[in-house]
Every structure is written in C-alpha cells, then in structure tokens.
Amino acid sequence: MEELPKSYNSEAEIKIYSLWEKSSLTNPDRMKEYLEKEGVEVKSPFTITLPPPNANANLHLGHVCGYSFHDVIGRYMRMKGHPVLLLPGKDHAGIQTESVFTKHLEKEGKTKEELGREEFFRQTYEFCMKNAKNAREQEKRIGLSADYSRELFTLDPRLTEIIYETFFKMFKEGLIYRDKRIINQCPKCNTALADIDTEHESKRGIFAYIRYPLADSPEEYITVATTRPETMLGDTAVAVHPEDSRYAKYIGKKVLLPIAEREVPVIADEEVDTELGTGAVKVTPAHSPVDFELAQKHGLEIVNVINEKGLMEGDIPERFKGMETVECSKALVKELNELGLLEKIENTVHEVMVCERCRTDIQPIISNQWYLNVKPLAEKALKELQRNKVKVYPKGQQRALEHFYANIQPWCISRQLWWGQRIPVWYSGGKKLYDWLLENKGKTVGDFEKEVGIKANGSGELFLGEEEPKSSKGEIWEKEEDVFDTWFSSGQWPFSTLEALGEEDLKKYYPTQMMIHARDIIFWWSARMIMMGLYRTEEVPFKDIFVTGMILADDGSKMSKSKENSVEPKAIFDKYGADALRLWYYSDALPGSNAPLREEKIKGNRNFINKIWNASRFIIMNIDKSEILEISKNDIKETEKTERVKDHVLQVGKYIEKYQFNLGAESIREFFWHELCDIWIEEAKKQVEGEPVGSVKRIEVFTELLYVLKENLKIMHPFIPFVTEAVWQELVNLDLAEGVLMAQQLRLI
C-alpha cells in the first residue's frame, strides 16, 4: 500500500540514532522509569564502563568495532528488562598525547617550553576536547547506545580528586614510595617508563671485543665483548664466572679501564655465562639492569655517564661530553683501535628495548622515581582470578594474566611530563634534599648542607596535598613536577567514574558486569583495574573480561597508518552502513583471534541488511489499509511457526549470554533469510493468492507474518540496531507497532 524505497539506505542511520537520543532511554534511570511505567519487572542494573579511547586522534576501525560488542550485549540486556548503563569516556593518554601535541606545536614552529606548563596544559586540553567530539560522533555512528549524559574525561577534576585519594591512601600504607634505581628512560619522550611501556625489537648492531689491561701488569689483558662500547666509560667492574679457569687468576685483581683511565676490580659471579662472548663481561651498573643487580650484590660503585636525554655526561673525558651514545660509541671504537685495544668487531642482531610509543631506543639510567609496590595488590587479584570471581574470555588470556600477577615488579608511576595529573606532593626544602636524605640513610639536613654545599630551606619532609602547605619561617616548599602514569588513573576507571558521578551511581552501578577491550591492553588496563578496584572498593570491578580480536588488513598484516593499509571507519559506514560492519565483526572477530578485513564479506552482510528491509517492505506493502485495525489486534494463535520463533529467540539469547556472538549472528541470518524469507513468505504468497482484501485467511496469514517479523526484529536488534529500528518505525507509522524498538522487551519464557 505504501511505497517504501526499494532498498535500504544506510544514510538513515544517523536519523535513527537521534531518535534513540531523544528517547533518552540510554540513561538507565530513564529506562527504569520506562519499565515501571510499562509494568514490566525491573531487573538489576547492567553496567559496562566503556574503554575510553585516546582523545588525541580519531577512532580507528578497531575501536569502533569493539564498541559493537558492548552494544550488542547492552541492547540485549536492556530488552531483557535491565536498566543498562554503558558509560562512555575519553582518555587523556599522557605520554602519547603529549608527544602528539608537541609535534603539532613543532609544525607551527613552537615548543612546549615557550608556552609554559599551564598554557601547554590548557591548549592540550582544548585539543583533546575537539578530538573527543569527533570520537563521540564515531561512537554514535556505530550505534553505541551509551549514556552520553554521564560521559567523563580522565582529567576531569572530579576524577583527579579520587585518583589523589587513592595515592594518599597508598602512601600512608607504605605502598607508594620514592626510590633510586635503574629505570627505562625514553630520551625522546624524555621521561621514565614502566617495564610494560617498553617493547623489544630486533636490531642490527655490533659486538665489540675490547681489551682491558691489568692494572699492575699492562702487557696482560682481559678481553670483554659488548654491544654498547660507550657504556665502558661507566664500567665499575669486570665479571667472570668463579669456575672459569681462563680467568681464575685475575679474580680480585684490578684492570685499568682504557680511555676512562680508571681502575676497576675483577669480580666473580655465577650469573656470568662462560659461553657468551669471551666469558668476561664488563659491568656498567648505571646503564644496564643486569649490571645494576650485580652492583647491588657486590657493592660496586655506580657511575652515571648518560643523561636523561641520551647524551654522554658525567665523569668522562671532555671530548665525549654531550655526544649521543651512538656517536660516542663510534668515537671510542676508533680510539681503542688506535691504541691497539680493539680486538675485533662482529656484526650481530640483538634485542633492544624501545619506547612503546615512539620506538626510540630505551636508555637504562639511574633515577629517582615514585613507585607503587603492586605485589600485595597483585596477590589479591590473583586470588580472585583463581576463585573465578573474574573470568577472562578466552581462557588462554586468563593464564597470561595469572602469570602477569605472579611475576609482577614494582610499578614506576611517575612520568616527567606536563600532560596528566600532577603528583600531589610538596617537598620541604626541595626535592633534591628529600632524595639526598633517602639515599644517605641516617644523615641529617645539616649533613646535606655540608656535603652538597647548598642551603636547605626546609626539613626534608613531604607534604601530601594539592595546595601548598603553610610554611614556618624560612621554609620553602617545592611542588612535585612529575605527573602520574596514565594507567594509574585509567586503572581506576570503573569505580572512579561512578564515584565521580555521585554516591548514588556508585551504589547502583558498581561493581560493573563486564569489561570488553582489545587483547593488547590486558596487562596495562584490566590487570590494573582489578588490582586498584579491589584496593579501593574491596570488590572486583567486573566479573567478566571479554577480549576482542584484532582487525587486520585484508592481506592479514597489521593495519597501520605508516603502511597505508588502514581503513577509515567512515569509508565503511558510507559504503555499507554500520549494521553491515557490525554483523561482519560479530561473525569474524572472535575473541582471541584476528580478523582480516575483507570488503566482500561486509558486502555480503550489507545484502542481508537489505534483505531484512525488503522482506519487511513486502509484508507492509501487502497489508491493505483497511486490514490494519484487524491485524494490529495481534490476535495470534500458537502455531508451529510461532513456536519456532520462540525457540529461535531463546537460542540467540543464550548465544549472547555466553558471548558467542558469532553463533548469534549466524543464527539470526540463517533464520531470517532462509526460513522466514525463503520458506514462510513464499508460502504466505501462495496462501493469500486470490483472497479478497479483508478475508479471514488474509488477516490470519498477515497477523502471523507480522508477529514473526516483529519478534525477529527484536532479537536481531542488538546485533543490527539501525535497520531493525528503521523497519520498526515504519510499522509505528502504520499503527502496527509502538515506541522505539530499542526499549521493547524480549519474550524469553
């Protein structure tokens, strides 16, 4: 009767989204009111705090598709009578954003130092807000039914306050402390990094064999092999294996470090591998984690020769000062060769640590940083995992997480950045004094003044708080410059967000039900959220972790901007629509496995979306205006078909609850296309052939068909919300349905 377009136009998706927004039923409080009004039993709230994407760029396909998992489960739960809260947010992404925005400034010929800390922070904030807006639009474009009235940014002052509380509590309990040890320094980002923020890469390098003459008999020498000759300037020992007969006679003697002209001892340690290199190893405690351990064990001196920018410094010959490490290495090799102390150089490939963000080589250096002793937290988290209070899907990832907890090391939480939450600490008499006293246990402020030669205007104590503390006479307080590691705040995301939104939200919606995110951040994020959540709330922040697969380029390689094989979400939306993309993702991106993006597969799903539109169109167009009243009575008899539909709906529901979205997606496609369309509609055509409009037969056939269609739209809606809602609204226009499909309740009994 009514002329509907011949094919489904996915451009309508934007209009449909605004319909949902207008309904405000993405707000769980409104949804609860709605259910009460409808006289439906209100079930317990269902909450997922959504992973906040970095607010320094647009979303990529992985983000966007990831949200379709949140959304399918959220929509399903909503249609089951749970007030659902999908809580969105955006992440300030400390180091990454600082680097992105600094580059952005560079292009305009500016530096962050010119702007100053406050202005830099302000501009970066603005930059993030702009990106957040784009990201939000993209989230809506995939159909994410999140409650945007509650959206939070990780640097929101309400959140920062909660993060600070955690810090104070941890400090008071002795979990947080300052320590001087070897850290991973990224010379480019110019900040310390936690171990987890680094990656390993195979790189070509050299293996140089250098002769260290004995101090008391220069004609004898020990040859050491190294991949980093420049660190020899900071050597404080040579280590050999205690049972290595080649070197036994040298143990306890001294060698003369060439060029640096320093005498260092030959020590014996079990850790030394006699097979590797020459069996004698140079020890550089300040610039190698292994050597640092050795130095602790043997009480060796620590000599710093590389600074935080990766340049040579310290007690070294003038000519090397300020050189980059590689440059220095070359210069040293040349000089050693001239002195006849270079035995040979081999080319090798070795593993080097690089910055996870900018892929610059990590410089291990000695530095004072803030640490969190995560061991006790990890133990609790591990126990909860083992008690199945938190489950990880797929199972294999759970074991990886358990392993992570079992082997956890202190977490360096301070970063030398401007973009982030400033650590709320004040030092009486300055940070330098505090660190000096820490290193020189038992000494006093007076000793500091004498030995360092600086007047200390303070007691060397700490004050915890944001605002400058009151000073007694002459006392000067220095504010901590460092900020928290991003993950220190995002690690508190589930409870911090809900708490920031108010006592009531926390009570109603915490703990949350599940966490869904990509595999690559499981240690960074989920691992931390469980620990911090337990610490602050004594409850696990979520019961299930669902780890999504990664989207790959069509040749199976990783998508990356540099390879120019990445696909913009917009391109897919424009061409095939969000529903088609979602349906493809459910089917192909199984947890733990990767999904190469094949356009023809999305196209196949788009065909199905269109099929839904057309089957509905057929039914709608065949119902005569005069028959609407009769049909809308929905006087439905229990038939074989209605029973089949009921079973089908139940089955799909089970799949969703077991997180088997691929089976759910397959199931709805199979049922709608090959049962409803290919068989039932074809049958109906024959049944009504020749029947006059308004006949009992026609009313019966179309009543049943309409019922079947509506039940199918409902169960398909969580997967493909747009087209199903579009059809539903056409039915509403004809008085054949009511309200929004999003809020309809499934019949699951």
Add this chain to the structure above:
RNA sequence: GGGUGAUUAGCUCAGCUGGCUAGAGCGUCACAUUGACAUUGUGAAGGUCACAGGUUCAAGUCCUGUAUCACCCACCA
C-alpha cells in the same frame, strides 16, 4: 629461554560439555528469474578436519608427542 593460541573446502573462518553422513560466508559452475529484494532463487562441485600414537562402543572434538605459523612475556653482556 618461558607462555598462549592456531593448523578443518580455492579464500576467511565456525563447529559449546565427544554422536558429523563435517558446516557458513565469499569465490567457482549450471539452471531459474522483471520477482518484496537486477543487494534474488534453486542446485552442484570442492575436505583421508597438520602429522604420529593413545583413551573410547564412538574423536575435528579428549590425552601424549612431532612439525609449521602467530602472538605475548623474559635483563642475557
């Protein structure tokens, strides 16, 4: 060095607690079709489920081992 996962049709993959005469999508081939849908329908071809053992009435599915690949973790100069 340790861990996890994968290996099933030409391609991408499903197959939950063992019952399969092994499935889907895309591709291929044949036929049909102005149909609600030129974004359709019907049908066909195509697989000793990596390999070798074992448990079982029964194994793609469980166990052991082997091989190849992928990812993660790890301080080896």
